[in-house]
Amino acid sequence: MPSISTKGKNMPESPIRKLVPYAENAKKNGIEVFHLNIGQPDIKTPGVALEAIKNNTIEVLAYSRSEGSEEYRKKIANYYKSKNIEVNSDEIIVTTGGSEALLFAMGSITDPGDEIIIPEPFYANYNGFSIASGINVVPVISKIENNFALPEISEFEKLISSKTKAILICNPGNPTGYLYSKDEIKKLAKIVKKHDLFLIADEVYREFVYDNEQHHSVLNDFGLEDHAIIIDSVSKRYSMCGARIGCLVSKNKEVINTALKFAQARLSPPTFAQIASEAALETPQSYFDDVIIEYKTRRDTLITELKKIDGVKVATPKGAFYCVAELPIDDADNFAQWILEDFNLNKQTVMVAPAAGFYSSKGLGTNQVRIAYVLKKEDLIRSVEILKAAILKYNAN
Numbered sequence: 050m051p052s053i054s055t056k057g058k059n060m061p062e063s064p065i066r067k068l069v070p071y072a073e074n075a076k077k078n079g080i081e082v083f084h085l086n087i088g089q090p091d092i093k094t095p096g097v098a099l100e101a102i103k104n105n106t107i108e109v110l111a112y113s114r115s116e117g118s119e120e121y122r123k124k125i126a127n128y129y130k131s132k133n134i135e136v137n138s139d140e141i142i143v144t145t146g147g148s149e150a151l152l153f154a155m156g157s158i159t160d161p162g163d164e165i166i167i168p169e170p171f172y173a174n175y176n177g178f179s180i181a182s183g184i185n186v187v188p189v190i191s192k193i194e195n196n197f198a199l200p201e202i203s204e205f206e207k208l209i210s211s212k213t214k215a216i217l218i219c220n221p222g223n224p225t226g227y228l229y230s231k232d233e234i235k236k237l238a239k240i241v242k243k244h245d246l247f248l249i250a251d252e253v254y255r256e257f258v259y260d261n262e263q264h265h266s267v268l269n270d271f272g273l274e275d276h277a278i279i280i281d282s283v284s285k286r287y288s289m290c291g292a293r294i295g296c297l298v299s300k301n302k303e304v305i306n307t308a309l310k311f312a313q314a315r316l317s318p319p320t321f322a323q324i325a326s327e328a329a330l331e332t333p334q335s336y337f338d339d340v341i342i343e344y345k346t347r348r349d350t351l352i353t354e355l356k357k358i359d360g361v362k363v364a365t366p367k368g369a370f371y372c373v374a375e376l377p378i379d380d381a382d383n384f385a386q387w388i389l390e391d392f393n394l395n396k397q398t399v400m401v402a403p404a405a406g407f408y409s410s411k412g413l414g415t416n417q418v419r420i421a422y423v424l425k426k427e428d429l430i431r432s433v434e435i436l437k438a439a440i441l442k443y444n445a446n
């Protein structure tokens with residue numbers, strides 16, 4: 050029997066998707082499942098994006114340029130200018146989702162055995178992308194008591210070695226919802242310059258910021274032209290997860306030239322989806338204003354309801370649409386499976402993502418779950434009711 054690679058064996062299952070078979074089973078048994086586990090927004094994709102595909106008269110669905118179509122990249126550069134990010138179209142590589150941008154970034158700057166420091170908990174797929182790239186994640190722990198703020202810079206300093214190539218942040222954070230302050234980005238800028246590291250910033254949730262706070266991009270005005278790599282995506286911004294379009298942005302020419310070689314190897318990003326994504330850039334500001342109001346209401350509802358449950362600890366997110374909640378249970382993996390397999394409240398249950406998969410330190414996050422507030426207010430209220438009843442029953446068993 051030919052054997053599987055160690056890398057393949059070490060690839061983690063997605064903590065977001067691994068419980069899907071249990072949810073499917075529950076549904077087959079007539080149970081309604083509220084999906085709090087996945088960042089699939091229920092918000093409508095902007096009409097301009099969908100119309101651009103419907104009204105298209107393409108006769109040959111050809112490859113595009115490897116770095117993405119020129120017209121699209123020019124328009125993305127204009128979008129960044131509106132965010133005080135001064136980049137040209139040749140500093141952007143269009144990718145098949147932010148996921149591919151992450152792989153290209155890691156591929157372009159690391160060799161097997163190299164290390165990337167990431168504040169944890171972090172987007173679970175960073176683990177998978179790191180394994181696929183043959184590199185090691187070195188976690189620096191951020192704490193729920195602190196709302197998952199940036200850990201002290203001295204904690205990063207302790208972890209930097211000759212193998213360290215980059216610090217990777219997600220801003221605003223998935224799963225924490227934490228929004229880094231200008232001062233925190235300044236501190237990161239200082240340390241990456243001091244140690245000559247890259248700063249990869251996953252900014253796919255840039256638009257989702259609440260309470261009149263401001264998002265600070267690593268390419269704003271921090272002097273990080275040689276160091277910063279932005280990971281971006283249309284998935285969440287325009288509720289277009291299925292388009293599979295993202296981009297990698299850097300003012301460092303070597304990074305772009307190298308990432309382009311990875312892009313050439315996979316030929317091109319999807320053509321139709323680029324047409325939709327280009328059109329999506331015409332989405333009126335009122336769309337985002339409405340979306341932000343909707344998510345803010347959902348966040349406030351979710352956090353208020355969760356805080357009513359005895360023993361639940363939750364950090365209030367300032368951005369994205371997730372929160373990490375600590376539950377009064379022993380093991381969130383068991384709990385999340387049990388709630389789908391053996392529990393329902395009047396034929397309804399919920400699916401949550403156990404948070405351990407968002408950490409790379411073993412033993413952390415075992416009693417935490419990530420909750421995505423991508424459902425409407427009434428469903429969130431009902432979901433927390435179900436969660437509360439489930440916690441009581443689980444602990445009584």
Ligand SMILES: Cc1ncc(COP(=O)(O)O)c(C=O)c1O
Pocket residue numbers: 088145146147148149172219223251253281282283284290293294295
């Ligand atoms: C933080 C973060 N980065 C990147 C991605 C990848 O998104 P996509 O490949 O759909 O652009 C996601 C998706 O959920 C995410 O949450």
